[in-house]
Amino acid sequence: xxxxxxxxxxxxxxxxxxxxxxxxxxxxxxxxxxxxxxxxxxxxxxxxxxxxxxxxxxxxxxxxxxxxxxxxxxxxxxxxxxxxxxxxxxxxxxxxxxxxxxxxxxxxxxxxxxxxxxxxxxxxxxxxxxxxxxxxxxxxxxxxxxxxxxxxxxxxxxxxxxxxxxxxxxxxxxxxxxxxxxxxxxxxxxxxxxxxxxxxxxxxxxxxxxxxxxxxxxxxxxxxxxxxxxxxxxxxxxxxxxxxxxxxxxxxxxxxxxxxxxxx
Numbered sequence: 001x002x003x004x005x006x007x008x009x010x011x012x013x014x015x016x017x018x019x020x021x022x023x024x025x026x027x028x029x030x031x032x033x034x035x036x037x038x039x040x041x042x043x044x045x046x047x048x049x050x051x052x053x054x055x056x057x058x059x060x061x062x063x064x065x066x067x068x069x070x071x072x073x074x075x076x077x078x079x080x081x082x083x084x085x086x087x088x089x090x091x092x093x094x095x096x097x098x099x100x101x102x103x104x105x106x107x108x109x110x111x112x113x114x115x116x117x118x119x120x121x122x123x124x125x126x127x128x129x130x131x132x133x134x135x136x137x138x139x140x141x142x143x144x145x146x147x148x149x150x151x152x153x154x155x156x157x158x159x160x161x162x163x164x165x166x167x168x169x170x171x172x173x174x175x176x177x178x179x180x181x182x183x184x185x186x187x188x189x190x191x192x193x194x195x196x197x198x199x200x201x202x203x204x205x206x207x208x209x210x211x212x213x214x215x216x217x218x219x220x221x222x223x224x225x226x227x228x229x230x231x232x233x234x235x236x237x238x239x240x241x242x243x244x245x246x247x248x249x250x251x252x253x254x255x256x257x258x259x260x261x262x263x264x
Contacts, residue, residue, distance in 0.1 A: 129207030
């Protein structure tokens with residue numbers, strides 16, 4: 001375990017959590033929901049030309065003290081460190097995102113397998129606006145939370161996270177079975193944040209889920225999902241973008257801040 005003295009009190013304040021702090025399922029569910037609904041999924045530092053460090057000191061400074069967000073490697077690295085300090089046992093995993101994509105993708109996503117006395121659970125606070133609000137049990141049984149149903153389905157050597165939608169089961173990502181080490185995430189993070197063809201280099205995105213409503217910004221397109229209802233509008237100016245970031249996502253940037261994308 002990283003020896004960095006993580007400030008759990010500051011983290012709990014950041015996510016608005018004043019509930020259980022023992023290594024139980026109830027605590028895992030409460031922390032997962034609080035983290036996912038308070039710390040936005042975002043890649044704004046990439047769009048500002050800044051690096052994405054994964055050491056705990058940098059993550060605590062960015063996500064907790066400066067009240068920013070991050071993407072999967074940042075979010076789940078911090079969440080894993082918090083869980084371990086509370087006494088949870090877990091493994092870190094890599095996954096290949098599917099999410100309707102026709103091609104095979106790289107191992108570009110991070111998730112957690114949390115081991116509890118009654119069985120293992122998938123935890124993932126870093127998939128974005130359509131991601132999990134709570135953990136999902138390992139083993140294939142459908143799990144309903146806030147009217148959404150997910151399951152983990154074995155497929156060959158991999159395990160696939162799926163959501164039940166009106167048209168059937170929809171694949172989110174396929175978890176790889178091999179052990180994963182911090183250096184693996186450093187390589188994947190470097191590719192994701194710097195490769196010109198990476199969607200995180202090409203597209204500004206900020207996303208925040210909560211029960212019943214999900215906010216998703218991709219470049220100029222801002223979408224609000226309420227169940228089956230979808231409302232979208234286009235952001236018309238850099239000033240409107242900064243206003244949206246502050247009012248909807250709680251991300252404050254100085255006037256005049258400009259990102260690589262979108263191009264106005």
